Amino acid sequence: MSTTHQPSFWTHYVFSTDHKMIGKQYYFTAIFMALFATAWSLLLRVHLAWPGRTWPLFGTLFPGLFQDGVLLPERYLSLVTMHGTVMIFFVVSIALVSGFGNFIIPLQIGARDMAYPFLNMLSYWTIVPACLLMLGSFFVPDGAAASGWTAYPPLSAIPEASPGSGMGQTLWLFAMALFIASFTMGGLNFVTTILNLRTRGMSMMRMPLMIWTLFVASVLGILAFPALTAAAIMLLLDRLGSTSFFLPAGLVFSGTVLPHSGGTPLLFQHLFWFLGHPEVYVLVLPALGIAFEVIAVFGRRPVFGYRTSVWALLVIAVLSMIVWGHHMFVSGMSPYVGEYFSVATVTITAPFAILAMNLIASLWRAEIRLSPALLFVLGIIAAVGIGGLGGIFLATATSDQYLHNSYFVVGHFHLMIAVVTMFAIFAGTYHWFPKMFGREMNATLGKVHFWLTVPTVIVGFVGMHLLGVGGEQRHLYDPTAYEFLKPLQWLNVVITMTLGGAAAAQLVFLGNFFSSLFFGARAGANPWEATTLEWTTESPAPHGNWAHELPMVHREPYEYRVGRSPQGYDPQNAAPTAQPAMVAR
């Protein structure tokens, strides 16, 4: 590969077409957005724990959100909405899928770059205005969108319905449209790259599971996101063009009957969840992909059940497209349809259990090295266990009828798409940091980060489940407004304190991350003695990924302690005859 021209600062760091730089750009963008989304969640958690109390300091810092030191109810809903939207789409999606995906796909399949480097750059630079629109929407009259991350009409369609349903909701929809455009470009790039640019010998069944999960997630994203695109456009038209896709006749706001007729709000819910449910797997599957990579490397053994895992992934992908209605059991949808969705949804527990069991069994006959990355993978297993089993309560229509829209749901989805995914982001960061930046992170601080994070988040989010069983509903500005919830209020205090502690613990991670960027020990090409292809090139990988020829693959991805090599592991590119047969283990 000819790399004769030296990239300038602009083409190297800003308008880069190098997948590694774009991956890092996504990663840093996600960290930036996470700072905001975490701060919003802290503000609303503090309010929820002590709803009556005044916070003059917050009132001074955020005059638009607080009045006389008390968070305003409409701003509370804006904070909830924006926390959810930004965390799901602008933190977890872009760190886990776009960030790690971009960085790792060409390196693990043995490619010089993504199939469409320019499209890749375009995809990143479409996310940037989306982020700015989201953040900027706090400063428009009446504030940011306040209809929840699901933006159900009519609340999200009628500006009179709520302060956040004005300009804030319009900006929210435009930002989401940009996000979807970006994510679709990224997904097409991922699929094309994985299908076409694998190096010689890298058959599909030799791909690391990380690649498999990203592949399945990208296909799901491409298939599911158009439904949300359509829903967003129709909602924009209902708002700005006086159509009635989601609006029936007879809507009355402030004594005035609106001229809409013929639509139904349920249509939006179907379109939204047709995306929304696969989106959960778009996030969770790559998180499990990272878990499999890390557990193989630090368990020093092949992933248990590689083939069954791949098949389970494919089955999950198919099932995830036909179960969206389990979000709508009490929506007014026909109860017979609800029965179908309930039966179909719980079948996902079978392939999902296979993935979880394979992760646990990958510790069987292992030689465990307790790195921070592995510790967070153990945390993923714990969260998948609790969150996955808790999901059955919500997939079962009869119990969901009670638990729907309660804190049980909030706890459940936080365990699955916040804890599992963030733990995966941490594990992936500790694992690939040397390859990304050529330095190692501090392992002791990594373990401190683990020990401060895992107990606090589990107690916090399991606590939310219990609150939900007690009947506390979500989106509730002041839980003490209800007599039957007052005895549960102490749980809200516990949740705020533990999750506040968990948020503070992330300072250890950020400190470790940024100081290691400059002062971390220099990393060699393969500091973890790993087998996949990204470890066969220098750290950080050069432009074009391999200085010379692309590696050729001769074996399956995780050959630890199964070959005859004296070093105890065989990289994927190690030739079959590299070692004589005499060193039997």
Added chain:
Amino acid sequence: MTDRRQAAEVVALITLFLGITAFTVVGFAVEWLPPVASQHGAGVDGVIRYLFNATGPVLVVGALAMAWFLWRYGRGLPTASPATNARAEVWWTVAPVIGMMAITEVGVVVKGFPVWEEMYAQAPANAVVIEVTGQQFEWIVRYPGPDGKLGRVTPELVDNTTNPAGLDREDPPALDDIVVRNQLHVPLGAPVSLRLRGRDVLHSFSVASFRVKQDVVPGIMGRTLFVPTTAGRYEIACTQVCGMGHYRMRGAVYVDPPDEYRAWLAQKTGWLQQ
């Protein structure tokens, strides 16, 4: 030395993960459900309890397996080859598939559907029919009055102070319709069929003690059916975010003995006759 440190770390991790599991299981074993006050509600609780009892052991077994693997393979002891073991993989795949399908489909179909069908059954002929309209941020409750018929309502006639239900004078059955705000009186032990009407944004009518929750959707007449089994006062909550006043969209249900219920109803006059 390092071996001892690693062993200590392994013990700490095992303690952590078994501790998390114990916290979760004990947490769920505590009774958090508000006391049930409807007939089908006992069935809903039965499904929830069944799921606790069925999934709890799965969580514990998974945690114990992980703990054992950490203890056995986390301390640098010599271990057997981890080469692919097809037999183990088959068992490790078949067991969770059968186990999870059994646990979950029993929950959905065997335990769940009878209760689900009870909730969504056709209202029996003797059911008390009441209409509840959800609007930002209150519940408008309408009784049919002495004629037993709910009269026509029209969105154009809705006026929050003079005619909150939008009753139509032109329609004779509407004249005696009784309208109350945020108060629902129902007779003890009788099936109650609620017609749920919406006219602005989505709401959800829920009474935690009845295990009742049904979205109120503009354009669609929703319904929910329950039989109150314990007299008393319960809270109606809106459980679908509906705007800035969502948290105070609260009402009260009074489950009265039948004669008290009749007495309460008898002293009410039609909204349009006042």
